Amino acid sequence: MSAIRLEELTKRYTEGFWRPRPYTALDRLSLTVESGEVFGCLGPNGAGKTTTLKLLMALVRPTSGQAEILGLPAGSVEVRRRVGYLPENPSFYDHLSAEELLIYFAGLFGCTGAEARRRAAARLDEVGLGAERRMPIRKYSKGMVQRVGIAQALINDPELVFLDEPMSGLDPIGRRDVRALIMRLRDRGCTVFFSSHVLADAEALCNRVAVLAKGRLVAEGRVSDLLAFRVHGWELVVSRVSREVVDQLAVGARITPIGPDRFAIDVPLAVAPERLLQDFVAQGASLVSLNPMRDTLEDFFVESVAAPPARPEA
Ligand SMILES: Nc1ncnc2c1ncn2[C@@H]1O[C@H](COP(=O)(O)OP(=O)(O)OP(=O)(O)O)[C@@H](O)[C@H]1O
Ligand SMILES: [Mg+2]
DSSP: OEEEEEEEEEEEEEEOSSSOEEEEEEEEEEEEEETTOEEEEEOSTTSSHHHHHHHHTTSSOOSEEEEEETTEETTOHHHHHHEEEEOSSOOOOTTSBHHHHHHHHHHHTTOOHHHHHHHHHHHHHHTTOOGGGGSBGGGOOHHHHHHHHHHHHTTTOOSEEEEESTTTTOOHHHHHHHHHHHHHHHHTTOEEEEEESOHHHHHHHOSEEEEEETTEEEEEEEHHHHHHTTEEEEEEEEESOOHHHHHHHSTTSEEEEEETTEEEEEEETTSOHHHHHHHHHHTTOEEEEEEEEEOOHHHHHHHHHHSOOOOOOO
16 A cells, blocks of 8 residues: 555635636646655745645645545544644744643553653654753744754654655754654654755755656656666766876866866767776876866756746646
């Protein structure tokens, strides 16, 4: 059984007061996420990521199409019991402390007394909130609120979590913590569905991704497959070598001097980088780095957004 199954899921909003026009925020999205996967929903601002998550959580109703979670209709009580959700920009009743809030959320799942306190403490430890958990939330930084949101999403030990931009508002250490947390969830067998426009996070975490642009699915698959066919050469950086030798050995390649005796050379795919490197070493040069040049997901976005498939307006 799949963890998530979307079939032709569509959401149209009405825009404009005087002359209402339909606006398609999500256009016939079909997707399947298997149990245990870490799945990334990627796309630039306005692509339809949050709309997809809200449809999955049954916070908005689809115009057409179907969403099934854990084999059940999205929004059913049974589903709510078994999933967790971090909304985009979470905000909480902020006179409570994080600890009080989480004890309250544990109570919503039927967990009270010492067990609720134990659970709240475990989740707060997991997201790295220290003694500040006893301060009222209104005194928290954005990153701290985000951590409370993640702890809240995990309070019921969900088998599937939906995280809308889990890294947003976090500094580099915070991002690393959340990445590690998502890996731990995966290792426990929890399915993770998260949205992001930060591509490095998706590259580091996901088995598979879906790329949305303007409400349409423009690509889907393993991150490695999406990028693999886009390797378009190598960047070789060598040092302790003269410009003359570089010109001689790397005929026709783009050469960028980065120091008096240090050069970056863009080696086209047709040239074996190993051979070229051997030639350089034979001339007394040292290797600084050799990297495949490929489009990042960022480039991929820009292309997808520049030329999305035409959207038929209803
Ligand atoms: N309640 C609403 N009424 C009208 N339009 C809406 C509504 N909610 C979302 N939209 C529109 O739907 C489109 C998709 O929005 P959505 O919030 O899903 O994007 P997103 O991919 O999450 O973007 P971001 O990266 O900025 O969070 C946007 O153009 C937005 O203006
Ligand atoms: Mg969003």
